Amino acid sequence: MAAARLYQRKWVLIKLPIALLALATMAWLWLEWLPMPPSQLRVSAGRADGVYYAYAQQYAQKFAEHGVTLEVLESDGALQNLQRLHGEQAELAFMQGGVGYLGSAGNIRGSGRVQTLANIDIEPLWIFSRLRDIESLQQLQGLKVSLGPAGSGTRLLALKLLEQVRLGPKDLTVTDTAGMAAVQALQQGTLDAAVMVLAPESAVINALLIAPGLQLVQLRRTAALTERLPYLEPHLLAQGTLDPTGRHPPQDATLLTVVASLVARDDLHPALKRLATQIASEIHARSGLFYRPGEFPSLKRLDFPASAEARHTLVHGLPWLEAHLPFWWAQVTTRLLVICLPVLLLALWLAHLIPAYLRWLVESRVTRWYGELKYIELDLSRDSLSGLDLTKYLGRLNSIERRMAAFVTPAYLMPRWFMLRQHIDFVRLRLYRRRGR
Incomplete structure (x- = not known):
């Protein structure tokens, strides 16, 4: 009987395969369904002299405290950052507000990813000039x-902005000079004006403010610009x-x-999205020149869709395990509870149920023989x-x-x-005696 043979060798034929299948299932779920985040x-x-780069250095220190190495890549600005995210050359990036509205993001295939x-800061648009009495963008012509x-x-x-006042690159002499090089060019007279988006604490802004002969341009009639560019x-x-x-x-x-x-790629591991959002909360919770403490980080007025993990982290904080355990221990513990424990319980249940079912089959066979014998x-x-009945019963025996x-x-039976x-x-002896009467 197959059931009896299986039951007799249940450790090799049933429990060992269940254990191996459970281990294989755990490994597959661990690697494919809920993989560990990259380290x-x-x-x-x-730019190296900009605030984004300084922020990135702070993020790298915070990530290192959680066992994650963050490599900081210098770039020319937000558009290159966006291109790197799309090209899988980076997983995180700092993005200047408005890039998603400016039409350039749509030209990058896959920018929807x-x-x-989190929004982390407010950056002013600065216009510095060595010429006095500039009050409008039209005056930059030529x-x-x-x-x-x-x-x-x-x-x-x-x-x-120039497009709003019907000016284009052909209407003025455009240069790529930026940073401290732009400060020197303005002082030397080889540059008339510089437009830049930088945080107020930037070293470049400090240098421009104290440089003799340079003026901070105060634009007039900016309401129309804010209406057209929300x-x-x-x-x-x-x-x-x-x-x-x-x-x-x-x-x-x-x-x-x-x-x-x-911002981040949408395929970045959810745990790292939560960790990056939590680090942003630690770094950017202070007050700034244009905002009060607690206003940042936030998820208002977004250029790109908000991450669900980031929104949950900003509202509710980190999950309990990640909030109370070191980052990597929290990840391992989560997988032990979500993957290993259920699979282990299922394997133990099957390892008990299948032998119990086979034992019932084996014992039911013996019980049926006892039933046949009791009927005889x-x-x-x-x-x-009659004699024919006795012969039939002997055949059944x-x-x-x-x-x-x-x-x-089995041994126990x-x-x-x-x-x-x-x-x-x-x-049988009773049947023989009945036949001998």
Whole structure:
């Protein structure tokens, strides 16, 4: 009987295969369904003298505390950052506000695969000039102007602003000079004006503010620009707020601003999205020149869709295990609870259920033989049995014995098996006696 043979060798034929299948299932689910997050990431930041790069260095330190290596990549700006995300050259990037609205993002195939983890800062649009009395973008016509590197969000924003006043690159002399090089060019007179999007604490902005002969351009009639370009917001830069001595700026100024954000590829591991969002909360929770403590990070006025993991983290915090255990221990514990424990319980249940079912099959066979024998015994108590009936019953006893001989009897059933043989012999003896009457 196949069931009896299987039950007799249940450890090799049943429990060992179940254990191996359980291990294979755990490994497959661990690797394919819920893989561990990578231990190395890349963030595309910005120029080495910019705030994005400084932020990236802080992120790298925080990630290192959680056992994740974050490589900081220098870039020319937001557009190059977006291209790197699309080209899988980076998993995280800092993005200047408005890039998703400016039409350039749509020209990058697969830009929809970018998600916002958090808005982290407000960046003003600065226009510095060595010429006095510039109050409008139209006055830049014919001048030599730096609009930022070709791969930067500053260049895209500046061109969009010029488009609002019906100016294009052909109407002025555009250069790629940026950073400290732009400061020197303005001082030397080889550059008339520079447009840049930088945080107020940037070293470049500090250098421009204290450079003699350079003016911070105060644009007039900016309401129309903010109506046409909704990602722009006006903010008041109060007199003396950029200098401990209270000299810069020399008077109140209204600046157009955009929101900077931390973005990620949508296929970045969910645990790393949560970790990056939590780190953003730690780094950017302070107050800024244009916002109060607690206003950032946030997920308002987005250029790219918000990550579900980031939104949950900002609202509810990290999951309990990730909040109370080291990052990698939390990941391992999660998989032990979600994958290994259920598979282990299922394997133990099957390892108990299948042998129990086979044991029931084996014992039911012996029980049926006992039932057949009991039926014969009850018939023997009748006086009206013919010789043909007795011969039939002897044949049935012989059939039971043949089946018992082919039966692979488990050790624990041997006592019942021998008792059944003795009982068969006893019934056969009774049949012989009845035939001899």
